[in-house]
Amino acid sequence: GAVVSQHPSWVICKSGTSVKIECRSLDFQATTMFWYRQFPKQSLMLMATSNEGSKATYEQGVEKDKFLINHASLTLSTLTVTSAHPEDSSFYICSAPPGTRATNEQFFGPGTRLTVL
């Protein structure tokens, strides 16, 4: 099946620093990837759609200048949390659709746990 990896799996940083999270599709190409955020005991909330070779599209309420997304190749999307603050502490997960319409299945990365001190 389709495999999506994320790096790092967890990161702790100081308030005010920036953190980059990578999302890779390992055995398929993904022109589109999606970034989600999940706070404890809550559902996954879509943050943005990462488009290869073009600008990302952000969901309402998500600050595009704070959450920078770059999709430079067909297998890699990065999310940079700029000037992170404690309220940005969350579980960040990326996903990529493998292109099949039959089941609507999405493949998710293992997630990145961000803790901002």
Add this chain to the structure above:
Amino acid sequence: GQSLEQPSEVTAVEGAIVQINCTYQTSGFYGLSWYQQHDGGAPTFLSYNGLDGLEETGRFSSFLSRSDSYGYLLLQELQMKDSASYFCAVGYQKVTFGTGTKLQVIP
């Protein structure tokens, strides 16, 4: 906008059957999916209903009624490892998840 409502928690006994309901309101509908997520893990796809009716995959079954904007996930022969959160979801590629149901399986 889109919203999907689920019960927040369900507890069931090992070996039993449990049903997790999902009611939704969406603009544009491409079917209902179900995902399982263990604590600290990523969601994994369980099933998809594009049309009304029941889909069966091993111990898991999922049902959809588009006229009622309703679906459910049925888990049979519950095992301790089934303790997890379960999310219904809508959307093609760009997915909106339900509120989630935390299932606890007890001995």
